[in-house]
């Protein structure tokens with residue numbers, strides 16, 4: 001399979017660079033529908049960053065996290081060779097060749113010392129702060145936590161988000177020491193963090209959505225699509241990079257599109273059928289709430305004539321359920337809600353015509 005080079009995220013990357021050029025003062029949430037290209041954009045940014053920055057990138061996806069301690073653990077990249085047990089000295093020593101790191105580097109000795117203690121979080125944060133103070137004398141540190149919603153699924157110490165984000169507030173608004181980016185496709189989770197950690201006036205949001213029409217068109221043309229293929233790809237997939245990639249790799253594009261559409265239609269149909277026959281429930285704020293088939297259908301019906309709706313036009317249980325099932329995406333900034341992709345919109349319309 002051919003490797004597809006990174007395609008234009010000029011607008012979003014310009015915004016990130018503007019943030020990086022100013023003194024760190026707010027936490028930045030990078031959000032957008034699933035598979036919109038958030039992680040890809042961040043990886044590209046890290047590769048392109050000028051030398052004066054020191055990025056520390058932690059991706060929580062696929063990491064084994066069952067409790068608070070595991071979470072603190074994955075913030076670090078353990079340096080097995082690092083014999084030093086003094087933070088400042090260690091930070092100074094690794095500045096010389098700080099390559100691509102996944103997490104805050106820590107010498108094994110210090111790591112073991114911290115993790116033997118009962119109240120680890122105090123020492124974890126103390127270490128990170130000291131480490132960053134030293135790094136920031138030479139370069140501007142950036143901490144990026146990707147797939148943050150992973151910790152939302154686990155029953156972690158309820159104070160986790162509060163503690164973590166208060167530490168982030170200290171690093172940004174108070175000490176102006178380090179840029180913080182938290183990346184997630186789950187905007188309801190971000191909303192939760194926002195209220196639990198009391199982030200009013202302490203954060204900003206940056207949307208990384210699917211490509212717009214123009215960007216999609218340029219992307220496909222670059223990969224040899226004819227105008228007709230380009231038009232039909234947009235009609236079915238909109239600007240969802242992951243679908244476009246799938247098409248690029250196929251010879252018979254129209255057939256592939258139909259296959260993708262039928263597959264997604266089938267998935268949504270089955271989801272609704274399951275709720276109709278077996279019922280379902282979701283947990284909101286610790287309470288179990290029943291999901292109603294009729295209400296789900298009413299919610300989805302709104303998309304028959306509209307591409308997006310106000311997020312409060314739908315009852316809260318159906319809204320959260322459809323978001324959790326990756327059918328809908330909520331944009332908390334504009335308070336609008338839309339299907340996760342153009343393909344989802346068409347699939348919803350197709351399923352509903354038979355109900």
Ligand SMILES: Nc1ncnc2c1ncn2[C@@H]1O[C@H](COP(=O)(O)OP(=O)(O)OP(=O)(O)O)[C@@H](O)[C@H]1O
Pocket residue numbers: 004005006007008009032033034035036037038039040041147184185241242245
């Ligand atoms: N700008 C781009 N240029 C080329 N390919 C891209 C671009 N953005 C995304 N892709 C492709 O789309 C796929 C999905 O992107 P990515 O994993 O970055 O999305 P995401 O928004 O991080 O998804 P999730 O919501 O699951 O975290 C990637 O495998 C990548 O190959």
Ligand SMILES: [Mg+2]
Pocket residue numbers: 038039040146147
């Ligand atoms: Mg991602």
